[in-house]
Amino acid sequence: MIGKLVNGIIHGETRSIARAISWIENDVPQKEELIDALFEHTGRAQILGITGPPGSGKSSLLDRIIEQERKRDKKIAVLAIDPSSPFTGGAILGDRLRMQKHTVDAGVFIRSMASRGHLGGVAGATSDSVKVLDAAGFDLIVIETIGVGQTEIEVMNIADLVMLVLVPGLGDEIQALKAGVMEIGDIFVVNKADKEEANRLKAEIEYVLHLKTEDEKGVKNPIFMTSATENTGIEELVNGLHEYMQRMGENGTLRERRRRRVTLELKKIITAKIEAHVHKFLETGNNLDVWIDQILRKKTSPYKLINEKVIQILKELKEK
Amino acid sequence: MIGKLVNGIIHGETRSIARAISWIENDVPQKEELIDALFEHTGRAQILGITGPPGSGKSSLLDRIIEQERKRDKKIAVLAIDPSSPFTGGAILGDRLRMQKHTVDAGVFIRSMASRGHLGGVAGATSDSVKVLDAAGFDLIVIETIGVGQTEIEVMNIADLVMLVLVPGLGDEIQALKAGVMEIGDIFVVNKADKEEANRLKAEIEYVLHLKTEDEKGVKNPIFMTSATENTGIEELVNGLHEYMQRMGENGTLRERRRRRVTLELKKIITAKIEAHVHKFLETGNNLDVWIDQILRKKTSPYKLINEKVIQILKELKEK
16 A cells, blocks of 8 residues: 555655645654655755745745746645644635645645644654655755744754745844844845835845854855745746755755754654653553652652653663 | 752752752752752742733833732742743843842842753753742742743743733734633733723733633633732732632642642653653764664665664663
8 A cells, every 4th residue: 555655656646745745744653664665766856945924925935936947847846834833823824825826737736734743743744745745756845934933943954955035124034033043044035125125124134144153154145136026036036046056065065964954853753752652651550640649748859759760761661 | 068058948048049040050960959858848839920922011010019929028039031042032131120129138039040951941940940949938939931932831831820911002912812822821910001902901801711611711810900110900919819829729720730730840851861861872872873874875764764773772771
């Protein structure tokens, strides 16, 4: 059964791809076997992260980028990530619907993901989904997130390079930039560049980039001015994107980043699996309840008990 | 040496208390022994969480609450938590400096915490610090956070009850409330109640509270109108607070919450400790590097390797 699915995916069949991503979202047990079977077919796609605040016109911009890439005959897939935060949720989807016009085009695959159960978290599910799309032969895989929380940063770490979309007049962006987003951005886009304050925003980004330490200055981070609605600056942006990727391939950055990504992923999933063993142990046989009683009745003190139990758990886990 | 520190703390000496909290912040190894030694002296204090968006006047309000509690001869300690997020940081501290006038009063202890290294995260460090303050004989321990991220919610879980401070005209609060903060709020305060839209905000909170499921409606959540600057409504608020705590003690909610808190804490620290063992193992002897090479060269597939290694790690951990 997995053989058939694998076959469908490597032949780029939309239904097989969609099914595989659902497996990943729902964390079905066969997921691991599937990813392993696809693994030898991966490694060819370029992975682009796109992030930016709500209202920056990311989706319209992505729409234009898809048009450009299709003109160049590239197959493109988009994973729109909704972290399971109660603070984002519904509003996003409507925005993304605009991109759906591309769904009649077999060279374009668009999917919203809201992952909860995955052992490696949202980032883990995204990473596995990227492997599916990579094996399916997409040239460019775009991971789109909104905002700049911890989850989004983890998701962006999966990408080969990250495009940060900003827009004049939202005020707070530059603050956010200064505070830490800058370090994940490779390419900066000032969208709605027809707006008055666009040049000031560009100057501010340049200033912030200028503050980077010498060590980080090796690669020049380009800033592009676009208007998704007026369809201006898009070709330059897409050209710039490809040039940047090529440079990353040549100077070793790409190899280095992919290595770091695999390392992070491996550590995270190994830790999560061991954690799951531990939680299962804690939930079994009411161990935890007894210990809580001992603490609440002051029969023992918390760290004493914890340290005893850690040793005991390590022993018992071995015997499984 | 720990004996002397313990002695200082249970006699309420400010220097000893401050030192213990620094130990916790810096995650020094003796921290565990200290907490365990203090443990039998804990369990008497009431723990109040105060949260709300920046600009809600939380600090001024807390200032007034401290005044009220001091009139009633209660000893009060405040832990102001700065989660190590790049997005909050500096601005907060200035705001908190206003409270410093109380520092000449031996019945008041105020401390900003920015914890990074603690195994149980910010919430773990806060929880250990609360134990120190509890052992030191404070009647009321206030944990103050800003905003409503995941970290803040975890910190608020340490409190016996949570006061949510809102203010008219910030617009977004009610959205945030609807989205999930409501579930952590026990007592609601509309601060700056002299402002025009205060009554509308109150009505909106009432509406949101009305949406709670039947199951959650058992306890009535009071809403108080205050003005910290005009010093109105504070006495009512403090009275309401004590009544609410008394009711929680009588109807078993307090016992239940404390049990849940100890459970969460225990699980979290046990898991973190085992995780630390795993990470140490992964970092030793370049195991990880070899595995990454195997994956990057497609000599193995990721989950196959992960599952083999999880078994191996569980075995090796046992032997430590």
